[in-house]
Amino acid sequence: MIRERHLNIGLLAGLLAVALWAMLADQPFTITLATRAVILALAAAGLNIALGIGGLVSLGHAAFFGLGGYVMGVLAYHAQTYTPLELGPFSIAGTKSMPLIWLAAICVSGLAALVIGLLSLRTSGVYFIMITLAFGQMFYYFAISWSAYGGEDGLSIYVRNGFPGLNTLVPIQFFGICYVILCLVLYLHARLARSPFGLALNAARQAPVRVLTVGLDPTRLKLVAFVLSGAITGLAGALFADLYRFVSPTMFSWQMSGELIVLIILGGVARLCGPVVGAVVFVMLEHLLGGLTDFWHVWLGVILLLIVLFARGGLIGMVSGRAVAHD
Amino acid sequence: MTEPVLQTIGLTRRFGAMVASDDVSLDLRAGEIHAIIGPNGAGKSTLINQICGELRPDSGAVRIAGQDVTRLDTAARARLGLARTFQISALVMEDTVLQNAMLGALGAGGRPWRFWRPVLADPDLRARAEAALDRVGLLPQRGTRVSDLSHGQRRQLEVAVALTLEPRAFVMDEPMAGLGAEGSKALTGFLDGLREEAPILLVEHDMDAVFALADRISVLVYGRVIASGPVEDIRSNPDVRHAYLGTGS
Amino acid sequence: MSLILIIEQVLNGLQSGVMLFLMAAGLTLIFGVMGLINLAHGSLYMIGAFAAAAVAGFTGSFALALVGALAAAAAAGAIIEITVIRRLYASDHLDQVLATFALILIFSEGTRWVFGSFPLFLEIPPYLAGPVTLPGGIAYPKYRLALIVAGLAVGALLWFLIERTRMGIRIRAGENDREMIAALGVDISRLYTLVFALGAALAGLAGALVGAIQSVQVGMGEPVLILAFVVIVIGGIGSLKGAFLGALLVGLTDTLGGIFLPELFKLFTDPATAQSAGASLASMSIYILMSLVLIWRPTGLFGAPA
Numbered sequence: 001m002i003r004e005r006h007l008n009i010g011l012l013a014g015l016l017a018v019a020l021w022a023m024l025a026d027q028p029f030t031i032t033l034a035t036r037a038v039i040l041a042l043a044a045a046g047l048n049i050a051l052g053i054g055g056l057v058s059l060g061h062a063a064f065f066g067l068g069g070y071v072m073g074v075l076a077y078h079a080q081t082y083t084p085l086e087l088g089p090f091s092i093a094g095t096k097s098m099p100l101i102w103l104a105a106i107c108v109s110g111l112a113a114l115v116i117g118l119l120s121l122r123t124s125g126v127y128f129i130m131i132t133l134a135f136g137q138m139f140y141y142f143a144i145s146w147s148a149y150g151g152e153d154g155l156s157i158y159v160r161n162g163f164p165g166l167n168t169l170v171p172i173q174f175f176g177i178c179y180v181i182l183c184l185v186l187y188l189h190a191r192l193a194r195s196p197f198g199l200a201l202n203a204a205r206q207a208p209v210r211v212l213t214v215g216l217d218p219t220r221l222k223l224v225a226f227v228l229s230g231a232i233t234g235l236a237g238a239l240f241a242d243l244y245r246f247v248s249p250t251m252f253s254w255q256m257s258g259e260l261i262v263l264i265i266l267g268g269v270a271r272l273c274g275p276v277v278g279a280v281v282f283v284m285l286e287h288l289l290g291g292l293t294d295f296w297h298v299w300l301g302v303i304l305l306l307i308v309l310f311a312r313g314g315l316i317g318m319v320s321g322r323a324v325a326h327d
Numbered sequence: 328m329t330e331p332v333l334q335t336i337g338l339t340r341r342f343g344a345m346v347a348s349d350d351v352s353l354d355l356r357a358g359e360i361h362a363i364i365g366p367n368g369a370g371k372s373t374l375i376n377q378i379c380g381e382l383r384p385d386s387g388a389v390r391i392a393g394q395d396v397t398r399l400d401t402a403a404r405a406r407l408g409l410a411r412t413f414q415i416s417a418l419v420m421e422d423t424v425l426q427n428a429m430l431g432a433l434g435a436g437g438r439p440w441r442f443w444r445p446v447l448a449d450p451d452l453r454a455r456a457e458a459a460l461d462r463v464g465l466l467p468q469r470g471t472r473v474s475d476l477s478h479g480q481r482r483q484l485e486v487a488v489a490l491t492l493e494p495r496a497f498v499m500d501e502p503m504a505g506l507g508a509e510g511s512k513a514l515t516g517f518l519d520g521l522r523e524e525a526p527i528l529l530v531e532h533d534m535d536a537v538f539a540l541a542d543r544i545s546v547l548v549y550g551r552v553i554a555s556g557p558v559e560d561i562r563s564n565p566d567v568r569h570a571y572l573g574t575g576s
Numbered sequence: 577m578s579l580i581l582i583i584e585q586v587l588n589g590l591q592s593g594v595m596l597f598l599m600a601a602g603l604t605l606i607f608g609v610m611g612l613i614n615l616a617h618g619s620l621y622m623i624g625a626f627a628a629a630a631v632a633g634f635t636g637s638f639a640l641a642l643v644g645a646l647a648a649a650a651a652a653g654a655i656i657e658i659t660v661i662r663r664l665y666a667s668d669h670l671d672q673v674l675a676t677f678a679l680i681l682i683f684s685e686g687t688r689w690v691f692g693s694f695p696l697f698l699e700i701p702p703y704l705a706g707p708v709t710l711p712g713g714i715a716y717p718k719y720r721l722a723l724i725v726a727g728l729a730v731g732a733l734l735w736f737l738i739e740r741t742r743m744g745i746r747i748r749a750g751e752n753d754r755e756m757i758a759a760l761g762v763d764i765s766r767l768y769t770l771v772f773a774l775g776a777a778l779a780g781l782a783g784a785l786v787g788a789i790q791s792v793q794v795g796m797g798e799p800v801l802i803l804a805f806v807v808i809v810i811g812g813i814g815s816l817k818g819a820f821l822g823a824l825l826v827g828l829t830d831t832l833g834g835i836f837l838p839e840l841f842k843l844f845t846d847p848a849t850a851q852s853a854g855a856s857l858a859s860m861s862i863y864i865l866m867s868l869v870l871i872w873r874p875t876g877l878f879g880a881p882a
Contacts, residue, residue: 126669127813129669298681
């Protein structure tokens with residue numbers, strides 16, 4: 001059995017090594033695949049704060065992923081058409097600056113998570129799952145009917161957005177940006193899990209009655225976790241849109257929400273690097289199986305079913321054993 | 328006369344046609360242990376749930392130190408100094424003993440909104456948690472997962488978490504349940520010394536413990552308090568002997 | 577905006593509501609009795625539609641197509657209940673979500689494998705084609721009217737089954753107390769398979785009936801599934817009455833919102849803006865309805881309080 005901590009470090013190092021190798025071997029497509037895996041891992045890492053620590057089975061995280069994507073799309077669209085973005089009394093200039101776009105993506109998706117969370121957390125269990133799924137679908141239909149930004153066809157951006165001091169058009173540099181953000185978020189998750197907030201949230205998942213009897217409000221703890229979670233997934237959405245220079249309503253689709261949960265489960269619930277393992281395996285399956293057959297989702301379904309029925313700890317659990325210790 | 332620490336006034340709660348609490352008025356005064364006894368189904372759990380805020384009464388009121396808390400939720404009552412232990416342990420099973428005690432300390436401090444520093448590195452919280460564990464004799468097990476504890480140790484941890492709250496009053500739901508003679512005796516000794524710190528409303532089936540500990544006893548039958556008073560009065564009360572102890576003599 | 581248009585749209589709303597009820601009824605029964613959240617319910621809807629299209633293609637009979645849809649969906653339901661679903665009753669909701677999500681992937685892609693990516697068409701039978709003239713001179717498609725009648729009839733049948741028959745008593749007992757029903761000597765695992773197959777058959781029937789007015793294609797089930805979730809959240813989990821009322825509310829809101837919100841906006845702003853703003857708001861209307869119900873009654877109109 002390998003210690004989970006060593007596994008995590010090895011995993012992240014391996015991911016970086018693959019990208020660097022691809023750069024030296026002049027394989028830009030492999031770098032793009034690695035970047036895709038990193039961004040999906042980031043989106044799932046966001047969900048993992050709500051799902052893994054807080055036990056909130058959100059089937060609507062595509063809402064935040066898509067919002068992040070559309071924040072990037074809309075801001076960049078106004079920048080490239082030199083038109084201001086009219087928001088009622090305010091008028092904002094578009095931007096092609098990644099840090100500004102990220103900030104906006106985090107704020108918008110965090111705010112959406114606050115509203116959705118306030119409504120959804122009035123209930124729990126299976127209601128929560130159905131409500132988050134429904135709100136995700138609401139954004140999907142809204143994006144389709146929002147003809148000003150492409151409606152069903154989505155919105156293309158001509159040039160990838162910029163980051164001060166870097167050339168984001170070079171694949172490895174954009175990979176580097178995403179990779180560093182992923183590592184920062186994983187570090188944040190690790191700190192969070194051990195912090196006073198993490199202790200209380202973890203208890204709110206397992207024994208909400210206990211949390212109440214020590215004078216804390218489990219719903220508020222979960223709401224804060226949900227907002228943090230949505231904001232991070234929103235940031236991932238902005239990066240994802242930047243990777244393909246394209247946003248469309250499919251970022252809001254319920255399949256996207258389902259896949260984010262699948263990533264976490266493939267790796268292992270509540271594991272720090274569960275989303276990373278899940279995303280890497282997912283992108284590999286998508287690429288390898290997808291090359292062999294058009295119907296690779298059937299095999300994904302079979303694998304998923306086997307994991308749920310027979311291997312609850314996910315892939316990390318198979319390698320490193322049960323211990324999901326929080327200390 | 329000083330204000331009771333905890334008081335219920337005419338609590339009534341119906342489930343359909345059944346009256347689970349029928350005009351229950353009780354109080355708990357500083358320095359005492361007030362035991363509530365009654366046969367199974369007498370409405371003891373319903374009463375506790377109303378006192379602690381899990382259940383709203385149909386009518387009547389609950390007061391903590393004179394303040395009406397009937398409309399407050401469980402968390403708010405805990406913050407006002409009500410510490411409850413559960414009949415069936417409600418602990419965070421995947422966490423360690425220390426983490427469970429830290430949660431109590433965290434709640435008592437009311438500051439869970441800290442996201443960065445490890446909670447176990449907080450010296451104040453840790454001191455508070457470890458002191459409570461030490462008092463119930465669980466300090467050596469602080470690193471053990473709750474799921475690996477014995478039944479008796481879980482009962483001790485329930486009490487320890489309540490201690491970390493440094494409450495105004497304890498509400499204990501059958502703390503002796505399933506403890507065995509040795510454990511009951513030890514816990515009885517411990518609770519005996521605790522009443523000076525904060526009074527205890529004790530729901531308990533173990534009559535030896537009740538008679539050894541209680542300053543006052545109230546007897547609940549079919550949701551009604553049929554007798555209430557000092558231990559000796561209750562012991563000799565013919566109604567109680569008839570209704571509860573089941574002995575006609 | 578004429579009265580005739582309004583009546584027509586109300587009928588359309590009823591029609592979609594009644595079909596939604598068939599979906600929601602199965603979901604809410606399965607949740608009420610077995611405590612299972614089944615995302616693959618949309619797949620059963622799709623299976624019903626494809627089976628109907630295939631049978632109709634072979635035999636040319638719409639009635640046989642409906643029988644085929646019921647049989648195929650019920651069989652698919654029974655098979656997945658026996659092989660997968662029954663292992664999930666004791667699991668947490670996360671496992672149920674994942675396993676049934678996996679089933680969606682398998683069913684959707686498997687169907688694409690067998691039938692290809694092109695939509696199939698299910699013809700409305702000649703005796704139900706064309707309009708019928710309602711009192712007041714309103715011409716309304718005969719088939720849609722038949723859907724309303726069929727949906728209400730199935731609903732009444734379901735009500736009778738649950739409230740008035742032995743099996744219904746067992747199902748209701750299963751909702752309240754699993755151990756008691758086992759103690760009564762009812763074979764609980766057979767009962768569960770039966771309830772699941774019943775829910776599946778309802779979904780398959782809805783898929784086949786709706787398949788004749790929309791195209792039959794992979795992925796047709798999930799949007800309906802999510803609408804059915806909205807219905808259940810509004811009506812309250814486990815309540816057939818809630819599912820019925822919720823389904824009509826959602827069907828009417830969705831249909832009428834899409835038509836009337838843009839019209840309403842035209843009173844305040846220019847037609848182009850009104851059209852797009854109205855359409856956007858209409859796409860959100862049922863979710864706004866759901867939010868309002870959640871604020872008012874978190875466990876739905878007829879759900880048991882938590």
